[in-house]
Each structure stands twice: as C-alpha cells, then as structure tokens.
Amino acid sequence: MKLKSLLIRLGLQKPLLDYTYLPDENHIEILNCWTTEAEKLWHYRYLKLHFAKHLTQENSLLISSVFGPKRSIKLSKSHVKLFYTGENVLRFKEYKDQCNDIADIMVGFDYLDHERYQRFPYWLEHFFTPNADNEMIRKAISNFVNRGICMDENKKFTSLVSSHDDGKIRTILYNSLSKIDKVESGGKHLNNTQALKEEFNDDKLKFIGHYKFNICPENSNTKGYVTEKVFEAIKSNTIPIYWGGNNNPEPEVLNKDAILFYNGPESLPGLNKQIEELHHNPKLYKEFLNQPKFQPNAAEYIIHLFDGLHSKIHDVLTKATNTFCLP
Secondary structure (H helix, E strand, O other): OHHHHHHHHOOOOOOOOOOOOOOOOOOEEEEOOOOOOHHHOHHHHHHHHHHHHHOOOOOOEEEEOOOOOHHHHHHOOOOEEEEEOOOOHHHOHHHOOOOOOOOOEEEEOOOOOOOOEEEOOOHHHHHOOOOOOHHHHHHHHHOOOOOOOOOHHHOEEEEEOOOOOOOOHHHHHHHHHOOOOOEEEOOOOOOOOOHHHHOOOOOHHHHHOOEEEEEOOOOOOOOOOOOOHHHHHHHOOOEEEEOOHHHOOOOOOEOHHHOEEOOOHHHHHHHHHHHHHHHHOHHHHHHHHOOOOEOOOHHHHHHHHHHHHHHHHHHHHHHHHHHOOOO
C-alpha cells in the first residue's frame, strides 16, 4: 500500500477511480461536467426534448466534459458517449483530442473536419433554448439587440464585469482606458462599484448596457474559441472591446466592424485614440454603435449548426438502437 501511494505521488501510477454506472430515469449518464445537476446542462435538456424515444436502458447515453479524469469516460458503461466542451481544450491537456479515441459524438468550438464532430460553440447555449426552431432563431437574431436599456446620452464611459483575469488582458485594458475616463468594474476583479448588485440586482446585461463600452476579452486566444462575452455586449447595446478567437470571432455570424479589438500592447495607442474620439463625439459614437451587428446570413449559419447537432446525435442513436433490433 505504501509503495502504491509513493508511485502515485511520483506520477508513475494513476490512482484507482471510484466509478459507478448511474444513468438517470431518462437513461442519461453525466460525468466530468461543470455541474452534476442534470437540468442545468443545456445538452441534457436538448436530449430529453428531441431524443427521449431513442434513449432506453440498453441505449443509454453519456454526457461528458473536461472537468474530471478522462479515464472515467473510458470506464463509462453507457452505450453512446457524447463529449462536449465549451472550454478551450488547449488548457486541458488530456482532452486536446476532443476524446476522439472514446466518444461517439464530439461537440465543441473548434473547426474540425471529422465525421463524429459537430461545431456548437458555448455562446449558443446562452441565447438559444434547446427547443429553438428555425423561425425562433431568425427572430432572435432579428431582435437580438436591446436598445431600450439606456439612452446613449445617459451612458457612462466603460464597464467591466469579471471574477478573475488569468490572461491579464482585462487589467491591461482597464488601466489603459482609465487614462481616458473612469472604468467601472462591477465584478470581483478590480471592483470599484456596487451598482451591479445594488442598482441592477446582479443583472449583468442591464449593468453593461448603461455604459458606452464594455471590456470583454476571452480568457485565452484560440481560433473558434468564442464565448458569450462579446454577444452579451452586443445584446446590451454597448460597444465590445474584445480580444479572442484570433480577433476574428464567429466570422459567419458577427460584423467585425461593430467591435473594437485589442491586439497586443502595440495596439493600445491607436485603440485608446479611437475610443476617446467615440467617447467625446456623440455623432461618431452613434454611427459606430448603429452598425449592423450580424452578417446577413448569421441566422442561417446558426440554423446550420443546430441542424448539424441534431443530425449527428440522431444518426448515432438510431444506429445504436438498430443494433438491438437485429435478429
């Protein structure tokens, strides 16, 4: 026993996993997700809504992610294994392959050409419900921006809402823009106002909608890795100050001209100058803010992603179901 403990500490042997196969009444198993509360998982609700008749005791499905050891996914006794991540897998070394060696279906933000992979970035979960159909998606994009939060002339300068700053980009932008006017941070990181809690009851979108600009960089910069941050700024009718997705976020969806980009320290003088001009010139600010936020075919691209997700899951579950029907 002492030798085994020593080998584990030295990384020469992996500890045993305490795995128990426990699918729920819907025949769905959950492993390594950010929560064990199934109803909080978008993909769980999606599967229940669209594929209940395909899920049986024999044809159970695993929803797995990066927040735990990959070995537990290998041990899973679920008949179909779905791996999903909204995280940048480059930060999770053992998941760089998207569980290609284990999963029947892989879902993430990357642009991968693989028959078992479907691109479905995390931000889609924030703005579209699992029951979204084509018309609902088109309507959501058409009415996406909430222009009624605050009149432009009543907006303060710049907002920031964040709990941390691993990449230090938020701090860099905060310090740089503070030379122009006060940047108000309502989150834990660099907090200097209680307005988010006291005035807006922790409603982030309403809070940032009362500012002309919103600092909203990603935690890391990788092609395709785009979260809800830039979309929240757009929805709140404030101008995003963004960094991430190789500074080409969702090119099939977003109009880059409606976003301000940080592109390293050398970009700060020009970025500050542009922001200062927009801040002090109401006409320029209004022109910039009122640009189209989305590409003309944005809704159709999103529909394409939804269709792809449904098709991938349907094909795998149907094939798995048929294996039990063979004579």
